[in-house]
Amino acid sequence: MAAFGTVFMPEMAISWFDGSSWSTPELVASDSLQLHPGAHVLHYSSTCFEGLKAFRHADGSVKIFRMDKNLDRFEQSSHLLALPPIDKNATREMIIDTVRRFAADVPEAPGSLYIRPTHIGTEAAIGKAAAPSLTSCQYILVSPVGDYFAGGVAALRVLIEDDGMRCATHMGMIKSGGNYASALLPIMKARAEVQADQILFCPNGDVQETGAANFLLIDDDEIITKALDESFLHGVTRDSVLTIARDMGMRISERDITVDELLERAAKPNCEAALSGTAAVLTPVGTFIHHGKEISIGNGGIGETTLKLRKALNDIQWGNSEDKYGWLTEV
Numbered sequence: 362m363a364a365f366g367t368v369f370m371p372e373m374a375i376s377w378f379d380g381s382s383w384s385t386p387e388l389v390a391s392d393s394l395q396l397h398p399g400a401h402v403l404h405y406s407s408t409c410f411e412g413l414k415a416f417r418h419a420d421g422s423v424k425i426f427r428m429d430k431n432l433d434r435f436e437q438s439s440h441l442l443a444l445p446p447i448d449k450n451a452t453r454e455m456i457i458d459t460v461r462r463f464a465a466d467v468p469e470a471p472g473s474l475y476i477r478p479t480h481i482g483t484e485a486a487i488g489k490a491a492a493p494s495l496t497s498c499q500y501i502l503v504s505p506v507g508d509y510f511a512g513g514v515a516a517l518r519v520l521i522e523d524d525g526m527r528c529a530t531h532m533g534m535i536k537s538g539g540n541y542a543s544a545l546l547p548i549m550k551a552r553a554e555v556q557a558d559q560i561l562f563c564p565n566g567d568v569q570e571t572g573a574a575n576f577l578l579i580d581d582d583e584i585i586t587k588a589l590d591e592s593f594l595h596g597v598t599r600d601s602v603l604t605i606a607r608d609m610g611m612r613i614s615e616r617d618i619t620v621d622e623l624l625e626r627a628a629k630p631n632c633e634a635a636l637s638g639t640a641a642v643l644t645p646v647g648t649f650i651h652h653g654k655e656i657s658i659g660n661g662g663i664g665e666t667t668l669k670l671r672k673a674l675n676d677i678q679w680g681n682s683e684d685k686y687g688w689l690t691e692v
């Protein structure tokens with residue numbers, strides 16, 4: 362199977378903002394983006410993106426999961442990066458048109474079609490380090506993806522980093538390329554030095570998130586996860602899992618949690634930890650690495666509650682259970 366996100370459908374929807382209005386969206390070849398080398402995005406990182414998925418149901422229909430939530434975040438990221446405002450209705454239509462165009466290529470469960478709306482500042486102006494791009498471009502790339510857990514589910518090893526940050530605090534809730542770039546070297550170092558799969562960023566002992574997923578601690582029937590603030594990405598999967606868990610009767614505590622409390626709870630036999638995100642839904646964490654010590658979470662393996670919650674969410678996405686929250690949009 363090709364690596365996640367490396368296969369693209371040959372066309373994408375695209376629309377350009379000329380300083381006053383958006384062009385009528387078109388479907389164009391997905392490798393045909395033309396940019397001036399002085400484009401704002403290439404120098405000053407005026408870029409944000411989204412990640413969501415479309416699922417093929419057993420009856421052949423194709424449904425997009427929580428598109429409106431991703432559109433809200435896309436609008437917010439664009440605003441916080443001083444990019445031109447998006448027209449959410451037009452972007453929604455662009456997503457639907459692109460998915461519809463490739464509906465026949467949406468893989469069957471456990472695969473899906475990953476959707477990547479992107480918004481970039483296009484003004485050719487390298488003197489605008491401290492000024493926004495007046496023009497921009499939006500496009501919707503789609504990429505068929507297979508079973509994320511095809512190689513089997515493995516509990517991750519996660520390095521607890523209580524010094525460094527993933528990104529600047531005020532950038533945390535923006536889904537922007539620079540945030541990922543700023544976390545790359547620390548992640549590479551953690552992989553090489555302690556064979557960690559991910560870093561859990563906990564600046565000054567405050568448990569936040571990993572490089573590309575939110576963090577949930579599951580202690581018996583309680584889920585503890587940081588309350589939404591500007592320092593980390595407000596995951597759609599996080600919100601979906603918390604909604605489902607609440608309905609299952611679990612207690613949800615959205616609050617700050619310190620590394621000390623995390624490690625104390627992790628030692629209990631019923632404790633589980635998981636990473637949540639669109640790509641993998643919920644991935645179990647088996648081991649923390651902290652100041653050179655390895656700490657197993659619960660039994661160190663794959664948590665039962667983690668698997669139960671993941672299945673409940675997947676069942677809605679693939680139409681195996683009722684869409685009782687109205688999360689799916691048919692294309």
Ligand SMILES: Cc1ncc(COP(=O)(O)O)c(C=O)c1O
Nearest residue numbers: 573574575594596597598638639
């Ligand atoms: C930094 C970061 N946090 C959290 C998430 C999870 O967000 P979502 O559940 O919306 O995919 C992502 C996702 O892609 C991410 O990159």
